[in-house]
Amino acid sequence: MSAPRNAVADLDGAAGTAPPPALRAPGHVPVAEVVRGGLVEGVHHGSVVVLAADGTVEYQLGDAEAAFYPRSALKPLQAVGLLRAGLPPLDDPALALVAASHSGEERHLATxxxxxxxxxxxxxxxRNVPDLPYGTAEREAWLARGLGPDRLAQNCSGKHAAMLATARARGWPLAGYLDPDHPLQRQLAATVExxxxxxIAQVTVDGCGAPLFAVSLLGLTRAAARLASAAPDTAAGRxxxxxxxxxEMVSGRDRDVAHLVRAVPGLLAKDGFEGVQIAALPDGRAVGVKIADGADRARMPVTAAALAHCGIDPEVLAPFATRPVLGGGSAVGAVQPVAALRNDRLLPRSPAA
Incomplete structure (x- = not known):
């Protein structure tokens, strides 16, 4: 499938866009190491970009300019596009769910x-793909009730409900609302651009069945900064x-992204499958992370290290800076950022490592 091209029609404040990022294999580098008993037993490669408040690149490790699929980290951008396209009024919890990869808690399904x-x-x-709830506890409870895969329980159901609501409000056909050539999807592509x-470098299909747009990690991080710094009365600010x-509506009560947002005042954050994370502050400082092998265990330690480069208090980031490596049920090491990213002045090494 080719990307929609007349990218800026019908958008408030729209401007022209740069050419698409290159379709090439990203040049990922080591970003996290798995340490057990003082020895490195594994390495995760990836890319990291940190933006200063003025939008310039403050720090970069690896390749942030090749095209890649942001997966669910695109949902906040799609939520902005839905508002601009005519999404009927929603309260804030419901709007948060539109941008969510939710755990499948009852409040998520009810919303x-x-x-x-x-x-x-x-x-x-x-028309999203039926699935079990994403959250571990929610999935176990769901199965204990004898329930199977369900469209409402699937983690993208808020986005899909909003897509349908917008199509109905605009008089667009509900059938085929996931087709990249549907007017709704063309509007969302325009917002992403x-x-x-x-x-947009390439269009494919995401796990839920919706169109998925390839951009660069740098472009995605700039978009996160624009959302985080937007005026409250704009679609992005809302x-x-x-x-x-x-x-907790964007993720779930036990998810690390929700805990990070609660810990860092003003933070906007969204994760995505295959090791993607964006986080941005109201002044425009922002980080973008891609773990090349998709390992979720490396995503948050690398994100915490990147946020330390933004000047976030290391004590606030400490709970997110490592993931324990267990031996016999006890911590004998850690998944931690590589030294080049960690910068011991900003984020100390885990004692267990």
């Missing part, structure tokens, strides 16, 4: 159902505010 009901839609209208400041105030 997605509420979006559908308010717009004369049903679960049968959803505007916020990243670059053309999405950012909803995500900040309701991080």
């Amino acid at each position: 997605a159902r509420r979006i559908l009901d308010a717009n004369g839609l049903t679960e049968d209208d959803l 505007e916020l990243t400041g670059q053309g 999405v950012a505010g909803a995500m900040r105030h309701h991080p």
Whole structure:
């Protein structure tokens, strides 16, 4: 599939975009190491970019300019596009769910159902792939009830409910709402291009069935900065505010992203499958992380190290800076950022490592 091209029609404050990022294998480098008993037994490669408040690159490790798929880290941008395209009014918890990869808690399912009901839609209208809840506890409870894969329980159901609600409000067909040539998806592609400041390099299908747009890590991080620093009365500012105030709706009560947002005042953060993370502050400082092998265990330690380069208090970041490596049920090491990224002045090495 080719990317939609007339990228900036019908957008408030739209501007032209740069060419798409190069379609090449990213030049990832070591970003995290797995240390057991004082020896490095594994290494995760990836890329990291840190932006200063003025949008310049403050720090970079690896390749931030090749095209890649941000997966669910694109959802905040898509939520902005849905508001601009005519998404009917939602309260902040519901708007946060539109940008969510939710755990499948009852409040998540109830909110997605509420979006559908308010717009004369049903679960049968959803075309996301049926799945079990994403959260471990929620999935176990779901299976204990004898339930199977379900569209509402799938972690993208809030986004899909909002897509349907927007299509209905605009008089666009509900059938085919996931087709990249559907007017809804063309609007969302336009928003992604505007916020990243670059053309879409490639379009494919995400795990949930929605179109997935390839941009660069640098472009994605710039988009996160634009959302985080947007005026509250804009579509971007509304999405950012909803995500900040309701991080458990964006993820779940036990998820590391929600804990990070609660720990760092004003932070906007969103994770994505295959080891993607963005985080941004209201003054425009922002970080973007991609773990090349998709390892989730490396995502948050690398993100914490990147945020330390933004000047976040190391004590605040300490709970996120490492993941324990267990031996016999006890910590005998850690997953931690490589020395080049960690910078011991900013984020000390874990004593267990």
